[in-house]
Amino acid sequence: MPENRSSSPRTRTPGQWSFTRWVTLGHLEALEVHHPLFSATLVLQGAHLVRFAPADETDWLWLSPTARFEPGRAIRGGIPLCWPWFGDPSRNPPAVRRHALTHDAHGFARTALWALADVRESAHEVEISLSLNANQDFADLWAGRALALATFRFSVRGVELALTTTNLSEHPLAFSQALHTYLPTADITRTRILGLGHSQYIDTLDDWSEHTQYGPVYFTGETDRIYESAEPLQVVTPGRTRTLTAVGSDSTVVWNPGPEKAARLSDFPDSAWKTMLCVETANAGGDYRVLNKGQSHTLGVLIGRK
Known part of the structure; x- marks a missing residue:
């Protein structure tokens, strides 16, 4: 199991928080928000959001019922942060691949311990910021130095x-x-994604070949695609529609493990593929980014109602 690391200590001072409190999930520390209008749970390991719901609504995110909250273990569900590389390092462009010093997929940020940077509360919203200083503490994993702020x-x-x-x-x-982003659905076969029509995509299950999407994206089995698209999306599931609006992104990853891969995944019930999907706001494939000294880039998504 990989070691849980952080380049700086976590801030514990609660300040004058009205809606936010410290909690423990399994063996991990988290921030839990109980606002009159909504609730959320944010785990410090990985800066990992595992729950969000407006008042009197079910969770907008999907979390595996067998997810484990253990140091150094990636959490299955919610919104993991894949950084500073996405997917298999060997499948990344050479400029990205040169910095990765391990074969582990999806980078190290999702199992690193992030530091609390700020909590701001109002009558209408709560904002929480977490930071990760990827310095020499991560030198055996990555040939780079950067500050990540979530x-x-x-x-x-x-x-x-x-x-x-x-x-x-x-x-x-x-x-x-x-x-x-993991999203719930009552039935993956009655789920579709709007907004990717006429986009080019790489099908990683078809030897990374390139294709064109015609019409909505439907799910008929295992799906793993990298779309060249920055358009706002609608995820239509039985009984609800969610919108995803991205910034700083020209690529979208769509994933569902299907029945065979689901049976091989850790912390994932065999039948869970029927009730979830991932729509990932990304800088993946040819959409990787390059920063000069001191430069910054922000990748973002707003998950909202139709």
């Missing part, structure tokens, strides 16, 4: 997540990333 803004309209990367090294920094 800001979560909760309101009755929805949840907004912004991940800002600042290059702290003397040299250009190439990286890929994704906000790996």
Whole structure:
């Protein structure tokens, strides 16, 4: 199991918080928000949002019923942050691949311990920021230096997540990333995604070949695609529609493990593929980003109602 690491200590001072409190989930520390208009749970390991719901509504995110909250273990569900590379390092462009010093998928941020940077509350929203200083503590995993700042803004309209990367090294920094959003559905076969029509995509299950999407995206089995698109999306499931509006992204990943892969996944019930999907706001494939010294880039998504 990988070691849980952080480059700076976590801030514990609660200040004058009215709606936010410290809690423990399994063996991990988290921030729990109980606002009259909404609730949310944010785990410090990975800056991982595992729950968000407006008052009197069910969870807008999907979390595996067998998810485990353990140091160094990625949490199955919610919104994992894949950073500073997305997917298999060997499948990334050479400029990104050169910085990855491990074969582990999706980078190290999702199992690292992030530091609390700020909590702001009002009558209408709560904003929480967590930071990760990827310095020499991660030198055996990554040949780079950067500061990652994850800001979560909760309101009755929805949840907004912004991940800002600042290059702290003397040299250009190439990286890929994704906000790996898990969404629930009552039936994956009656679920569709609107907004990707006429987009080009890479089908990773078809030898990474390129295709064109015609009409909505439907699910008939295992799906793993990287779309070249920055358009607002609608995820239509039985009984509800969610909108995803991205910033700083020209790529979208659509994923569902299907029955065979689901049976091989950890912390994932065999039949769970029927009730979830992932729509990931990304900088993946050819949409990777390069920052010069001191430059920053923000990847963000607003998950809202139709």
